[in-house]
Amino acid sequence: MTQDEMKKAAGWAALQYVKQGTIVGVGTGSTVNHFIDALATMKDDIEGAVSSSEASTKKLIELGIEVFDLNSVDLIDVYVDGADEINDRMDMIKGGGAALTREKIVAAVAKKFICIVDNTKQVPILGDFPLPVEVIPMARSYVARELVKLGGDPVYRQGVVTDNGNVILDVYNMQILDPKVMETKINAIVGVVTNGLFANRGADVLLVGTPDGVNTITL
Ligand SMILES: O=C[C@H](O)[C@H](O)[C@H](O)COP(=O)(O)O
Numbered sequence: 541m542t543q544d545e546m547k548k549a550a551g552w553a554a555l556q557y558v559k560q561g562t563i564v565g566v567g568t569g570s571t572v573n574h575f576i577d578a579l580a581t582m583k584d585d586i587e588g589a590v591s592s593s594e595a596s597t598k599k600l601i602e603l604g605i606e607v608f609d610l611n612s613v614d615l616i617d618v619y620v621d622g623a624d625e626i627n628d629r630m631d632m633i634k635g636g637g638a639a640l641t642r643e644k645i646v647a648a649v650a651k652k653f654i655c656i657v658d659n660t661k662q663v664p665i666l667g668d669f670p671l672p673v674e675v676i677p678m679a680r681s682y683v684a685r686e687l688v689k690l691g692g693d694p695v696y697r698q699g700v701v702t703d704n705g706n707v708i709l710d711v712y713n714m715q716i717l718d719p720k721v722m723e724t725k726i727n728a729i730v731g732v733v734t735n736g737l738f739a740n741r742g743a744d745v746l747l748v749g750t751p752d753g754v755n756t757i758t759l
Contacts (some may be wrong), residue, residue, distance in 0.1 A: 541751040543562070543660060544570070544656050545749070545752060546658035546659060546749030546751070547570060547571040547622075547656070547657075547658045548574040548749070548751055549573055549749040549753070549754050550574075550656040550657060550658065550747045550748060550749035550754055551573070551574030551575035551577070551578055551656050552574060552575070552577075552578045553571065553576050553656070553747045553749075553754040553756075554620045554654050554656050554747055555575070555578045555579065555581075555582065555700045555744065557618050557620070557652070557654050557745065558579065558582060558586060558617075558618060558620075559617055559618075560582075560585045560586065561585070561586065561587055562586055562587060562616075562617040562618075563586070563587045563588055563589065563590060563608060563613055563615070563616055563617070563620075564579065564586055564588075564589045564590075564593060564616070564617070564618060564620065565589070565590050565592070565616040565618065565619030565620065565621075565646045565647065565649070565650045566579070566589045566590065566591050566600060566619075566620060566621075566636060566641070566646075566715070567592050567596065567597050567619065567620060567621025567622060567643055567646075568592050568593040568595060568596050568621070568622075568637050568639035568642075568643060569621070569622040569636070569637050569639070570622070571622035571656050571657060571658070572596060572620065572621060572622050572656070573596075573599060574656075575620050575656060576596065576600055576603060576605075576698070577603070579600075579603075580603035580604065580605060583603065583604050583605050584639075586605075587606070587608075588606035588607060588608050589605050589606070589608070589647055590607070590608050590609075590610050590613055590616055590641055591642075591646075591648075592621070592643040592645075592646045593637070593639040593643075593703055594703050595637075595639075595643055596639075610646060610649065612696075612712060613649070614629070614695020615649075615651070616646065616649045616650040616651065617650070617651055617653045618650060618651065618653075618654055619646055619647045619649075619650030619652070619653050619654065620654045620656060620756055621634070621643055621647065621653070621654075621655060621656070622634075622655070622656055622657055622661075623655050623657050623661055623738075623743075624636040624661065624669045624736070625661055625662075625666050625667075625668065626655060626661055626663070626743065626746060627658060627662075627663055627665065627666055627719070628663055628664070629664075629666065629719075629739075629742065629759070630742040630743040630744070630746060630757075630759055631666060631719040631737070631738065631739035631742045632655065632666075632737070632738040632742060632746050633666050633667075633669050633671055633672075633716075633721070633736050633737060633738075633744060634672075634736045634738055635670065635671075635672030635674070635692065635708070635735075635736030636669070636736075638672065638674075638697070638700050638703075638708050639700065639702075639703065640672055640674055640734060640735070641674050641704055641706075641733050641734045642703060642704070644734050644738065644741070647738065647741055647756045648741060652744045652745065653738075653741070653742070653743045653744050653745070654744070654745045654747065655688075655743035655745070655746045655747070656747050656749075657746070657747075657748055657749070658748070658749045659748050659749065659750045661748075662748065665715055665716065665717065665758075666716040666737070667713075667714040667715045667716040668720055669691070669714070670710035670711055670712045671693070671710065671711040671714055671726075671735060671736050671737065672697075672708050672709075672710055672711075672735070672736040673687065673694070673708065673709045673710075673711060673718040673726060673732055673734075673735045673736065674702055674704070674707075674708055674732070674733040674734055674735070675706060675707050675708070675709055675731055675732055675733065675734065676706055676731045677705075677706060677707050678731075679730065680696065680707055680709065680731075682730075682731055683706060683709060683729055683730075683731045684696070684709055684734055686725050686729045687709065687711050687726070689730070690714075690722070690725060690726065691713075691714060692708045692711035692712065692713060692714045693711065693712040693713045694709040694710065694711045694712075695709065695710050695711075695712060696708075696709060697709070697710055704733065706733055710741050716737070719737050719739035720739045720740050722737060722739075723735060723737035723738075723739045723740055724740065725754050726737050744758065745757070745758050746758070
């Protein structure tokens with residue numbers, strides 16, 4: 541089974557968490573794209589979606605799913621998104637596709653976070669995947685120096701501008717032993733919009749695509 545087939549299995553498995561008549565929070569990335577394909581089969585049964593990126597918005601609209609502005613929505617029942625890494629406490633690194641800030645905002649509004657991954661994303665300790673940090677452009681060098689003080693090696697993601705008009709620093713060589721503390725520390729650096737650690741609000745349900753089917757994990 542290919543990695544993409546495992547992503548697809550996890551994406552389609554998330555459909556069972558979508559309730560009729562609700563507004564669904566939709567993440568970003570190659571795994572979520574499979575979920576959006578699945579969601580399109582229920583498009584007449586849901587009210588619509590709130591999206592975490594321009595890319596997901598485009599795909600949702602193309603498939604006939606109405607996309608609402610988050611400011612016009614009080615409640616999101618489930619938020620479905622992928623991850624770059626996830627540990628057994630359901631803490632994640634996200635933002636490989638630069639969508640981390642909007643993802644974190646939509647996730648904050650949702651009652652339940654359903655994380656969909658293939659089995660290569662499960663790790664014992666977060667940090668092999670470079671941690672994305674979204675930064676206000678004029679603060680880039682200052683934030684990079686502060687990230688070095690925290691033990692990381694930040695690298696400017698050349699040529700990438702986020703949907704919010706900011707830049708990304710990818711922080712290498714971090715062994716993140718306490719994801720909640722590190723998330724809070726990095727977010728406290730002036731000029732940081734947010735970082736890709738999703739630990740203070742982690743996943744509630746993890747669906748892992750494997751060669752033997754989809755495993756469901758809850759804490
Ligand atoms: O910014 C991107 C998101 O955080 C994605 O959820 C993450 O990068 C995983 O993407 P994929 O499903 O393509 O591996």
